[in-house]
Amino acid sequence: MSFKNFKCVPKIIFGRGSFVQLDSVLAAERKTDDDFVVFLVDDVHRQRPLANRIPTHNGDQVIYVNVDDEPTTDQVDGLTEQVQTVSHKAPVSVVGIGGGSTLDLAKAVALMLNNAGGSAQYQGWDLINHAAIHHVGVPTVSGTGAEASRTAVLCGPVQKLGLNSDHTVFDQILLDSELIAGIPKQQWFYTGMDCYIHCIESLNGTFLNEFAKAYAEKAMLLCREVFIDDHADKDDKLMMASFMGGMSIAYSQVGACHAVSYGLGYVLGYHHGIGNCLAFNVLEDFYPEGVAEFRAMMNKHNIVLPTNICKDLPDQTIAKMVAVSKSMGPLWENVYGADWQNKVTDEMLTQLFRRI
Known part of the structure:
Protein backbone atom coordinates (compact mmCIF):
# COMPACT_ATOMS: atom_id res chain seq x y z
CA MET A 1 0.00 0.00 0.00
CA ALA A 181 -12.88 43.63 4.43
CA GLY A 182 -15.17 45.37 1.97
CA ILE A 183 -15.60 42.51 -0.51
CA PRO A 184 -18.91 42.72 -2.42
CA LYS A 185 -21.44 40.50 -0.65
CA GLN A 186 -22.10 38.11 -3.52
CA GLN A 187 -18.40 37.51 -4.11
CA TRP A 188 -17.89 37.02 -0.36
CA PHE A 189 -20.69 34.43 -0.32
CA TYR A 190 -19.83 32.55 -3.49
CA THR A 191 -16.13 32.29 -2.61
CA GLY A 192 -16.91 31.30 0.97
CA MET A 193 -19.20 28.57 -0.31
CA ASP A 194 -16.26 27.11 -2.22
CA CYS A 195 -14.75 26.39 1.20
CA TYR A 196 -18.01 24.97 2.56
CA ILE A 197 -18.33 22.71 -0.49
CA HIS A 198 -14.73 21.54 -0.10
CA CYS A 199 -15.71 20.28 3.35
CA ILE A 200 -18.88 18.55 2.14
CA GLU A 201 -17.06 16.79 -0.70
CA SER A 202 -14.16 15.73 1.50
CA LEU A 203 -16.34 14.42 4.32
CA ASN A 204 -18.55 12.44 1.96
CA GLY A 205 -15.81 11.04 -0.26
CA THR A 206 -14.29 7.59 -0.61
CA PHE A 207 -10.82 9.10 -0.02
CA LEU A 208 -11.77 10.34 3.46
CA ASN A 209 -9.25 9.71 6.25
CA GLU A 210 -8.72 11.12 9.72
CA PHE A 211 -6.23 13.73 8.48
CA ALA A 212 -8.67 15.17 5.95
CA LYS A 213 -11.63 14.68 8.30
CA ALA A 214 -10.05 16.69 11.12
CA TYR A 215 -9.48 19.72 8.88
CA ALA A 216 -12.85 19.47 7.12
CA GLU A 217 -14.86 19.15 10.32
CA LYS A 218 -13.25 22.22 11.86
CA ALA A 219 -13.55 24.22 8.64
CA MET A 220 -17.23 23.26 8.46
CA LEU A 221 -17.83 24.56 12.00
CA LEU A 222 -16.08 27.81 11.11
CA CYS A 223 -18.22 28.18 7.97
CA ARG A 224 -21.34 27.81 10.09
CA GLU A 225 -20.10 30.50 12.48
CA VAL A 226 -19.55 32.78 9.48
CA PHE A 227 -22.61 32.11 7.34
CA ILE A 228 -25.20 31.13 9.95
CA ASP A 229 -24.12 32.77 13.21
CA ASP A 230 -22.67 35.93 11.60
CA HIS A 231 -19.93 35.86 14.23
CA ALA A 232 -18.16 39.11 15.16
CA ASP A 233 -14.83 37.56 14.12
CA LYS A 234 -16.21 36.13 10.88
CA ASP A 235 -13.35 37.48 8.73
CA ASP A 236 -10.73 35.71 10.85
CA LYS A 237 -12.87 32.58 10.91
CA LEU A 238 -13.46 32.52 7.17
CA MET A 239 -9.77 33.00 6.44
CA MET A 240 -8.93 30.08 8.70
CA ALA A 241 -11.76 27.96 7.27
CA SER A 242 -10.44 28.58 3.75
CA PHE A 243 -6.99 27.36 4.68
CA MET A 244 -8.28 24.31 6.57
CA GLY A 245 -10.72 23.40 3.82
CA GLY A 246 -7.84 23.52 1.35
CA MET A 247 -5.77 21.31 3.63
CA SER A 248 -8.60 18.80 3.86
CA ILE A 249 -8.95 18.29 0.12
CA ALA A 250 -5.17 18.22 -0.28
CA TYR A 251 -5.15 14.90 1.58
CA SER A 252 -8.44 13.68 0.12
CA GLN A 253 -10.14 15.13 -2.96
CA VAL A 254 -13.05 17.26 -4.11
CA GLY A 255 -16.07 15.61 -5.65
CA ALA A 256 -19.16 15.89 -7.83
CA CYS A 257 -19.71 19.62 -7.39
CA HIS A 258 -16.25 20.59 -8.57
CA ALA A 259 -16.42 18.13 -11.46
CA VAL A 260 -19.69 19.68 -12.67
CA SER A 261 -18.45 23.21 -11.93
CA TYR A 262 -15.39 22.70 -14.13
CA GLY A 263 -17.74 22.05 -17.05
CA LEU A 264 -19.66 25.25 -16.35
CA GLY A 265 -16.49 27.26 -15.96
CA TYR A 266 -14.72 25.99 -19.04
CA VAL A 267 -17.63 26.16 -21.48
CA LEU A 268 -19.76 29.02 -20.13
CA GLY A 269 -17.08 31.03 -18.34
CA TYR A 270 -18.61 31.04 -14.87
CA HIS A 271 -16.19 31.93 -12.10
CA HIS A 272 -15.32 29.10 -9.78
CA GLY A 273 -17.28 30.33 -6.76
CA ILE A 274 -20.61 30.92 -8.44
CA GLY A 275 -20.03 27.88 -10.66
CA ASN A 276 -19.75 25.71 -7.57
CA CYS A 277 -22.92 27.22 -6.11
CA LEU A 278 -24.85 26.63 -9.35
CA ALA A 279 -23.66 23.02 -9.46
CA PHE A 280 -24.12 22.30 -5.75
CA ASN A 281 -27.72 23.50 -5.84
CA VAL A 282 -28.71 20.52 -8.04
CA LEU A 283 -26.70 17.86 -6.18
CA GLU A 284 -29.15 16.99 -3.41
CA ASP A 285 -28.99 13.32 -4.45
CA PHE A 286 -25.23 13.37 -3.74
CA TYR A 287 -25.07 15.63 -0.68
CA PRO A 288 -28.62 15.99 0.76
CA GLU A 289 -27.73 17.50 4.15
CA GLY A 290 -25.09 19.80 2.71
CA VAL A 291 -27.38 21.14 -0.03
CA ALA A 292 -30.16 21.78 2.50
CA GLU A 293 -27.80 23.78 4.73
CA PHE A 294 -26.36 25.61 1.72
CA ARG A 295 -29.86 26.72 0.72
CA ALA A 296 -30.51 27.91 4.29
CA MET A 297 -27.30 29.98 4.09
CA MET A 298 -28.44 31.47 0.78
CA ASN A 299 -31.78 32.42 2.31
CA LYS A 300 -30.12 34.04 5.33
CA HIS A 301 -27.93 36.23 3.12
CA ASN A 302 -30.58 36.91 0.44
CA ILE A 303 -28.54 35.26 -2.28
CA VAL A 304 -30.54 34.38 -5.40
CA LEU A 305 -28.83 32.13 -7.94
CA PRO A 306 -29.46 32.42 -11.67
CA THR A 307 -31.76 29.65 -12.90
CA ASN A 308 -32.38 27.78 -16.15
CA ILE A 309 -29.02 28.78 -17.59
CA CYS A 310 -28.49 25.36 -19.18
CA LYS A 311 -32.09 24.34 -19.79
CA ASP A 312 -32.27 25.40 -23.43
CA LEU A 313 -28.61 25.28 -24.45
CA PRO A 314 -27.77 23.42 -27.68
CA ASP A 315 -26.99 19.73 -27.21
CA GLN A 316 -23.43 20.22 -28.44
CA THR A 317 -22.78 22.83 -25.74
CA ILE A 318 -24.05 20.47 -23.05
CA ALA A 319 -21.92 17.70 -24.57
CA LYS A 320 -18.80 19.86 -24.16
CA MET A 321 -19.60 20.44 -20.49
CA VAL A 322 -20.26 16.74 -20.00
CA ALA A 323 -16.90 15.87 -21.56
CA VAL A 324 -15.03 18.27 -19.27
CA SER A 325 -16.82 16.99 -16.20
CA LYS A 326 -16.36 13.37 -17.14
CA SER A 327 -12.61 13.86 -17.56
CA MET A 328 -12.24 14.60 -13.81
CA GLY A 329 -11.44 10.98 -12.93
CA PRO A 330 -9.94 11.49 -9.44
CA LEU A 331 -12.93 13.63 -8.42
CA TRP A 332 -15.46 11.02 -9.50
CA GLU A 333 -13.41 8.27 -7.86
CA ASN A 334 -13.79 10.21 -4.62
CA VAL A 335 -17.55 10.10 -5.16
CA TYR A 336 -18.05 6.51 -6.32
CA GLY A 337 -14.83 4.61 -5.79
CA ALA A 338 -12.70 2.76 -8.31
CA ASP A 339 -15.66 1.75 -10.51
CA TRP A 340 -16.75 5.37 -11.08
CA GLN A 341 -16.64 5.00 -14.87
CA ASN A 342 -19.61 2.66 -14.74
CA LYS A 343 -21.70 5.28 -12.95
CA VAL A 344 -20.65 8.62 -14.44
CA THR A 345 -22.57 8.42 -17.70
CA ASP A 346 -23.23 11.05 -20.32
CA GLU A 347 -26.95 10.72 -19.58
CA MET A 348 -26.52 11.33 -15.84
CA LEU A 349 -24.33 14.39 -16.40
CA THR A 350 -26.60 15.76 -19.12
CA GLN A 351 -29.57 15.58 -16.74
CA LEU A 352 -27.61 17.43 -14.05
CA PHE A 353 -26.52 20.20 -16.40
CA ARG A 354 -30.05 20.61 -17.80
CA ARG A 355 -31.30 21.29 -14.25
CA ILE A 356 -28.85 24.16 -13.70
Whole structure:
Protein backbone atom coordinates (compact mmCIF):
# COMPACT_ATOMS: atom_id res chain seq x y z
CA MET A 1 0.00 0.00 0.00
CA SER A 2 1.30 3.46 -0.91
CA PHE A 3 0.54 6.42 1.33
CA LYS A 4 0.30 9.97 0.06
CA ASN A 5 3.41 12.01 0.80
CA PHE A 6 1.68 15.35 1.10
CA LYS A 7 3.53 18.65 0.82
CA CYS A 8 2.03 21.58 2.70
CA VAL A 9 2.93 25.28 2.86
CA PRO A 10 6.10 25.44 5.00
CA LYS A 11 5.74 28.99 6.30
CA ILE A 12 2.55 30.74 7.41
CA ILE A 13 1.92 34.13 8.99
CA PHE A 14 -1.59 34.65 10.39
CA GLY A 15 -3.09 37.70 12.02
CA ARG A 16 -4.86 41.00 11.48
CA GLY A 17 -2.37 43.58 10.24
CA SER A 18 0.28 41.02 9.38
CA PHE A 19 0.61 42.32 5.80
CA VAL A 20 3.30 44.66 7.14
CA GLN A 21 5.60 41.64 7.49
CA LEU A 22 5.67 40.93 3.76
CA ASP A 23 8.70 43.17 3.28
CA SER A 24 10.76 41.28 5.86
CA VAL A 25 9.71 37.95 4.33
CA LEU A 26 10.97 39.08 0.93
CA ALA A 27 14.13 40.60 2.40
CA ALA A 28 15.29 37.08 3.18
CA GLU A 29 15.17 36.28 -0.56
CA ARG A 30 16.98 39.43 -1.73
CA LYS A 31 20.71 38.58 -1.79
CA THR A 32 22.19 41.06 -4.29
CA ASP A 33 21.45 44.61 -5.43
CA ASP A 34 19.84 43.49 -8.66
CA ASP A 35 17.57 40.86 -7.11
CA PHE A 36 13.94 41.71 -7.76
CA VAL A 37 10.45 40.54 -6.84
CA VAL A 38 7.39 40.23 -9.08
CA PHE A 39 4.07 41.20 -7.53
CA LEU A 40 0.99 39.89 -9.36
CA VAL A 41 -1.92 41.89 -7.97
CA ASP A 42 -5.65 41.64 -8.71
CA ASP A 43 -6.42 44.83 -10.61
CA VAL A 44 -9.37 45.64 -8.34
CA HIS A 45 -6.70 46.89 -5.93
CA ARG A 46 -5.15 49.32 -8.40
CA GLN A 47 -7.14 52.27 -7.01
CA ARG A 48 -7.43 50.98 -3.46
CA PRO A 49 -5.23 51.72 -0.41
CA LEU A 50 -3.55 48.31 -0.60
CA ALA A 51 -1.77 49.39 -3.80
CA ASN A 52 0.24 51.92 -1.83
CA ARG A 53 1.21 49.36 0.79
CA ILE A 54 2.94 46.89 -1.52
CA PRO A 55 6.57 46.77 -0.28
CA THR A 56 8.37 47.40 -3.57
CA HIS A 57 12.10 48.04 -4.00
CA ASN A 58 14.00 49.37 -7.00
CA GLY A 59 13.75 46.93 -9.87
CA ASP A 60 10.64 45.14 -8.63
CA GLN A 61 7.75 44.53 -11.02
CA VAL A 62 4.15 45.20 -10.02
CA ILE A 63 1.81 43.64 -12.57
CA TYR A 64 -1.92 44.17 -12.16
CA VAL A 65 -3.82 41.18 -13.49
CA ASN A 66 -7.42 41.03 -14.60
CA VAL A 67 -9.36 38.04 -13.35
CA ASP A 68 -12.84 39.02 -14.54
CA ASP A 69 -12.64 35.75 -16.47
CA GLU A 70 -11.17 32.47 -15.29
CA PRO A 71 -7.33 32.32 -15.53
CA THR A 72 -6.04 30.76 -18.72
CA THR A 73 -2.87 29.08 -19.88
CA ASP A 74 -2.44 31.88 -22.44
CA GLN A 75 -2.61 34.43 -19.63
CA VAL A 76 0.04 32.56 -17.65
CA ASP A 77 2.32 32.28 -20.66
CA GLY A 78 1.91 35.99 -21.42
CA LEU A 79 2.72 36.99 -17.85
CA THR A 80 5.74 34.69 -17.80
CA GLU A 81 7.05 36.24 -21.01
CA GLN A 82 6.41 39.74 -19.62
CA VAL A 83 8.56 38.97 -16.57
CA GLN A 84 11.32 37.42 -18.67
CA THR A 85 11.57 40.34 -21.11
CA VAL A 86 12.23 42.87 -18.35
CA SER A 87 15.34 41.22 -16.92
CA HIS A 88 18.04 38.79 -17.98
CA LYS A 89 17.68 37.03 -14.63
CA ALA A 90 14.75 35.45 -12.84
CA PRO A 91 13.00 37.13 -9.92
CA VAL A 92 13.85 35.91 -6.43
CA SER A 93 10.15 35.66 -5.59
CA VAL A 94 6.70 35.86 -7.15
CA VAL A 95 4.00 37.28 -4.88
CA GLY A 96 0.30 36.82 -5.60
CA ILE A 97 -2.05 39.33 -3.95
CA GLY A 98 -5.76 38.76 -4.56
CA GLY A 99 -8.36 36.04 -4.66
CA GLY A 100 -8.01 32.43 -5.72
CA SER A 101 -7.59 33.24 -9.43
CA THR A 102 -4.75 35.66 -8.73
CA LEU A 103 -3.08 33.20 -6.37
CA ASP A 104 -3.32 30.49 -9.03
CA LEU A 105 -1.75 32.83 -11.59
CA ALA A 106 1.14 33.53 -9.21
CA LYS A 107 1.70 29.83 -8.60
CA ALA A 108 1.60 29.10 -12.32
CA VAL A 109 3.98 31.92 -13.30
CA ALA A 110 6.43 30.86 -10.57
CA LEU A 111 6.37 27.37 -12.07
CA MET A 112 6.69 28.44 -15.68
CA LEU A 113 9.69 30.67 -15.02
CA ASN A 114 11.61 27.44 -14.31
CA ASN A 115 9.87 25.05 -16.72
CA ALA A 116 10.19 25.30 -20.49
CA GLY A 117 7.28 25.39 -22.92
CA GLY A 118 3.69 26.52 -22.56
CA SER A 119 1.73 25.97 -19.38
CA ALA A 120 -0.97 23.92 -21.15
CA GLN A 121 1.43 20.98 -21.43
CA TYR A 122 1.59 20.81 -17.63
CA GLN A 123 -2.16 20.61 -17.04
CA GLY A 124 -2.63 17.38 -15.14
CA TRP A 125 -1.07 15.59 -12.22
CA ASP A 126 2.66 15.67 -11.41
CA LEU A 127 3.88 16.81 -14.82
CA ILE A 128 6.09 19.65 -13.55
CA ASN A 129 9.80 18.84 -13.93
CA HIS A 130 11.56 21.61 -11.99
CA ALA A 131 10.90 23.46 -8.76
CA ALA A 132 9.19 26.84 -8.98
CA ILE A 133 10.64 30.25 -8.20
CA HIS A 134 10.07 31.11 -4.53
CA HIS A 135 6.44 32.22 -4.32
CA VAL A 136 4.22 33.86 -1.74
CA GLY A 137 0.42 33.96 -1.49
CA VAL A 138 -1.49 36.84 0.11
CA PRO A 139 -5.26 36.22 -0.17
CA THR A 140 -7.59 39.21 -0.21
CA VAL A 141 -10.66 36.98 -0.67
CA SER A 142 -11.24 33.85 1.41
CA GLY A 143 -12.76 30.51 0.49
CA THR A 144 -10.97 28.91 -2.44
CA GLY A 145 -8.19 27.35 -0.40
CA ALA A 146 -5.77 28.32 -3.20
CA GLU A 147 -3.36 29.47 -0.52
CA ALA A 148 -3.07 25.88 0.72
CA SER A 149 -3.47 23.82 -2.44
CA ARG A 150 -1.00 22.05 -4.74
CA THR A 151 -2.78 23.15 -7.89
CA ALA A 152 -3.11 26.22 -10.10
CA VAL A 153 -6.40 25.82 -11.94
CA LEU A 154 -6.33 27.12 -15.52
CA CYS A 155 -8.55 27.04 -18.58
CA GLY A 156 -6.45 25.66 -21.42
CA PRO A 157 -7.04 25.05 -25.12
CA VAL A 158 -8.71 21.71 -24.43
CA GLN A 159 -9.80 21.66 -20.80
CA LYS A 160 -10.04 23.39 -17.44
CA LEU A 161 -7.48 21.60 -15.30
CA GLY A 162 -4.84 22.47 -12.74
CA LEU A 163 -1.08 22.35 -12.71
CA ASN A 164 -1.19 19.77 -9.93
CA SER A 165 2.23 19.33 -8.37
CA ASP A 166 4.13 19.49 -5.09
CA HIS A 167 6.13 22.27 -6.75
CA THR A 168 2.94 24.34 -7.05
CA VAL A 169 2.55 24.78 -3.28
CA PHE A 170 3.40 28.25 -1.98
CA ASP A 171 6.65 28.63 -0.04
CA GLN A 172 5.02 31.23 2.20
CA ILE A 173 1.50 32.50 2.79
CA LEU A 174 0.41 35.56 4.70
CA LEU A 175 -3.13 35.48 6.08
CA ASP A 176 -4.27 38.95 7.11
CA SER A 177 -8.04 39.09 7.57
CA GLU A 178 -8.02 42.90 7.37
CA LEU A 179 -7.44 42.46 3.64
CA ILE A 180 -10.79 40.78 3.01
CA ALA A 181 -12.88 43.63 4.43
CA GLY A 182 -15.17 45.37 1.97
CA ILE A 183 -15.60 42.51 -0.51
CA PRO A 184 -18.91 42.72 -2.42
CA LYS A 185 -21.44 40.50 -0.65
CA GLN A 186 -22.10 38.11 -3.52
CA GLN A 187 -18.40 37.51 -4.11
CA TRP A 188 -17.89 37.02 -0.36
CA PHE A 189 -20.69 34.43 -0.32
CA TYR A 190 -19.83 32.55 -3.49
CA THR A 191 -16.13 32.29 -2.61
CA GLY A 192 -16.91 31.30 0.97
CA MET A 193 -19.20 28.57 -0.31
CA ASP A 194 -16.26 27.11 -2.22
CA CYS A 195 -14.75 26.39 1.20
CA TYR A 196 -18.01 24.97 2.56
CA ILE A 197 -18.33 22.71 -0.49
CA HIS A 198 -14.73 21.54 -0.10
CA CYS A 199 -15.71 20.28 3.35
CA ILE A 200 -18.88 18.55 2.14
CA GLU A 201 -17.06 16.79 -0.70
CA SER A 202 -14.16 15.73 1.50
CA LEU A 203 -16.34 14.42 4.32
CA ASN A 204 -18.55 12.44 1.96
CA GLY A 205 -15.81 11.04 -0.26
CA THR A 206 -14.29 7.59 -0.61
CA PHE A 207 -10.82 9.10 -0.02
CA LEU A 208 -11.77 10.34 3.46
CA ASN A 209 -9.25 9.71 6.25
CA GLU A 210 -8.72 11.12 9.72
CA PHE A 211 -6.23 13.73 8.48
CA ALA A 212 -8.67 15.17 5.95
CA LYS A 213 -11.63 14.68 8.30
CA ALA A 214 -10.05 16.69 11.12
CA TYR A 215 -9.48 19.72 8.88
CA ALA A 216 -12.85 19.47 7.12
CA GLU A 217 -14.86 19.15 10.32
CA LYS A 218 -13.25 22.22 11.86
CA ALA A 219 -13.55 24.22 8.64
CA MET A 220 -17.23 23.26 8.46
CA LEU A 221 -17.83 24.56 12.00
CA LEU A 222 -16.08 27.81 11.11
CA CYS A 223 -18.22 28.18 7.97
CA ARG A 224 -21.34 27.81 10.09
CA GLU A 225 -20.10 30.50 12.48
CA VAL A 226 -19.55 32.78 9.48
CA PHE A 227 -22.61 32.11 7.34
CA ILE A 228 -25.20 31.13 9.95
CA ASP A 229 -24.12 32.77 13.21
CA ASP A 230 -22.67 35.93 11.60
CA HIS A 231 -19.93 35.86 14.23
CA ALA A 232 -18.16 39.11 15.16
CA ASP A 233 -14.83 37.56 14.12
CA LYS A 234 -16.21 36.13 10.88
CA ASP A 235 -13.35 37.48 8.73
CA ASP A 236 -10.73 35.71 10.85
CA LYS A 237 -12.87 32.58 10.91
CA LEU A 238 -13.46 32.52 7.17
CA MET A 239 -9.77 33.00 6.44
CA MET A 240 -8.93 30.08 8.70
CA ALA A 241 -11.76 27.96 7.27
CA SER A 242 -10.44 28.58 3.75
CA PHE A 243 -6.99 27.36 4.68
CA MET A 244 -8.28 24.31 6.57
CA GLY A 245 -10.72 23.40 3.82
CA GLY A 246 -7.84 23.52 1.35
CA MET A 247 -5.77 21.31 3.63
CA SER A 248 -8.60 18.80 3.86
CA ILE A 249 -8.95 18.29 0.12
CA ALA A 250 -5.17 18.22 -0.28
CA TYR A 251 -5.15 14.90 1.58
CA SER A 252 -8.44 13.68 0.12
CA GLN A 253 -10.14 15.13 -2.96
CA VAL A 254 -13.05 17.26 -4.11
CA GLY A 255 -16.07 15.61 -5.65
CA ALA A 256 -19.16 15.89 -7.83
CA CYS A 257 -19.71 19.62 -7.39
CA HIS A 258 -16.25 20.59 -8.57
CA ALA A 259 -16.42 18.13 -11.46
CA VAL A 260 -19.69 19.68 -12.67
CA SER A 261 -18.45 23.21 -11.93
CA TYR A 262 -15.39 22.70 -14.13
CA GLY A 263 -17.74 22.05 -17.05
CA LEU A 264 -19.66 25.25 -16.35
CA GLY A 265 -16.49 27.26 -15.96
CA TYR A 266 -14.72 25.99 -19.04
CA VAL A 267 -17.63 26.16 -21.48
CA LEU A 268 -19.76 29.02 -20.13
CA GLY A 269 -17.08 31.03 -18.34
CA TYR A 270 -18.61 31.04 -14.87
CA HIS A 271 -16.19 31.93 -12.10
CA HIS A 272 -15.32 29.10 -9.78
CA GLY A 273 -17.28 30.33 -6.76
CA ILE A 274 -20.61 30.92 -8.44
CA GLY A 275 -20.03 27.88 -10.66
CA ASN A 276 -19.75 25.71 -7.57
CA CYS A 277 -22.92 27.22 -6.11
CA LEU A 278 -24.85 26.63 -9.35
CA ALA A 279 -23.66 23.02 -9.46
CA PHE A 280 -24.12 22.30 -5.75
CA ASN A 281 -27.72 23.50 -5.84
CA VAL A 282 -28.71 20.52 -8.04
CA LEU A 283 -26.70 17.86 -6.18
CA GLU A 284 -29.15 16.99 -3.41
CA ASP A 285 -28.99 13.32 -4.45
CA PHE A 286 -25.23 13.37 -3.74
CA TYR A 287 -25.07 15.63 -0.68
CA PRO A 288 -28.62 15.99 0.76
CA GLU A 289 -27.73 17.50 4.15
CA GLY A 290 -25.09 19.80 2.71
CA VAL A 291 -27.38 21.14 -0.03
CA ALA A 292 -30.16 21.78 2.50
CA GLU A 293 -27.80 23.78 4.73
CA PHE A 294 -26.36 25.61 1.72
CA ARG A 295 -29.86 26.72 0.72
CA ALA A 296 -30.51 27.91 4.29
CA MET A 297 -27.30 29.98 4.09
CA MET A 298 -28.44 31.47 0.78
CA ASN A 299 -31.78 32.42 2.31
CA LYS A 300 -30.12 34.04 5.33
CA HIS A 301 -27.93 36.23 3.12
CA ASN A 302 -30.58 36.91 0.44
CA ILE A 303 -28.54 35.26 -2.28
CA VAL A 304 -30.54 34.38 -5.40
CA LEU A 305 -28.83 32.13 -7.94
CA PRO A 306 -29.46 32.42 -11.67
CA THR A 307 -31.76 29.65 -12.90
CA ASN A 308 -32.38 27.78 -16.15
CA ILE A 309 -29.02 28.78 -17.59
CA CYS A 310 -28.49 25.36 -19.18
CA LYS A 311 -32.09 24.34 -19.79
CA ASP A 312 -32.27 25.40 -23.43
CA LEU A 313 -28.61 25.28 -24.45
CA PRO A 314 -27.77 23.42 -27.68
CA ASP A 315 -26.99 19.73 -27.21
CA GLN A 316 -23.43 20.22 -28.44
CA THR A 317 -22.78 22.83 -25.74
CA ILE A 318 -24.05 20.47 -23.05
CA ALA A 319 -21.92 17.70 -24.57
CA LYS A 320 -18.80 19.86 -24.16
CA MET A 321 -19.60 20.44 -20.49
CA VAL A 322 -20.26 16.74 -20.00
CA ALA A 323 -16.90 15.87 -21.56
CA VAL A 324 -15.03 18.27 -19.27
CA SER A 325 -16.82 16.99 -16.20
CA LYS A 326 -16.36 13.37 -17.14
CA SER A 327 -12.61 13.86 -17.56
CA MET A 328 -12.24 14.60 -13.81
CA GLY A 329 -11.44 10.98 -12.93
CA PRO A 330 -9.94 11.49 -9.44
CA LEU A 331 -12.93 13.63 -8.42
CA TRP A 332 -15.46 11.02 -9.50
CA GLU A 333 -13.41 8.27 -7.86
CA ASN A 334 -13.79 10.21 -4.62
CA VAL A 335 -17.55 10.10 -5.16
CA TYR A 336 -18.05 6.51 -6.32
CA GLY A 337 -14.83 4.61 -5.79
CA ALA A 338 -12.70 2.76 -8.31
CA ASP A 339 -15.66 1.75 -10.51
CA TRP A 340 -16.75 5.37 -11.08
CA GLN A 341 -16.64 5.00 -14.87
CA ASN A 342 -19.61 2.66 -14.74
CA LYS A 343 -21.70 5.28 -12.95
CA VAL A 344 -20.65 8.62 -14.44
CA THR A 345 -22.57 8.42 -17.70
CA ASP A 346 -23.23 11.05 -20.32
CA GLU A 347 -26.95 10.72 -19.58
CA MET A 348 -26.52 11.33 -15.84
CA LEU A 349 -24.33 14.39 -16.40
CA THR A 350 -26.60 15.76 -19.12
CA GLN A 351 -29.57 15.58 -16.74
CA LEU A 352 -27.61 17.43 -14.05
CA PHE A 353 -26.52 20.20 -16.40
CA ARG A 354 -30.05 20.61 -17.80
CA ARG A 355 -31.30 21.29 -14.25
CA ILE A 356 -28.85 24.16 -13.70
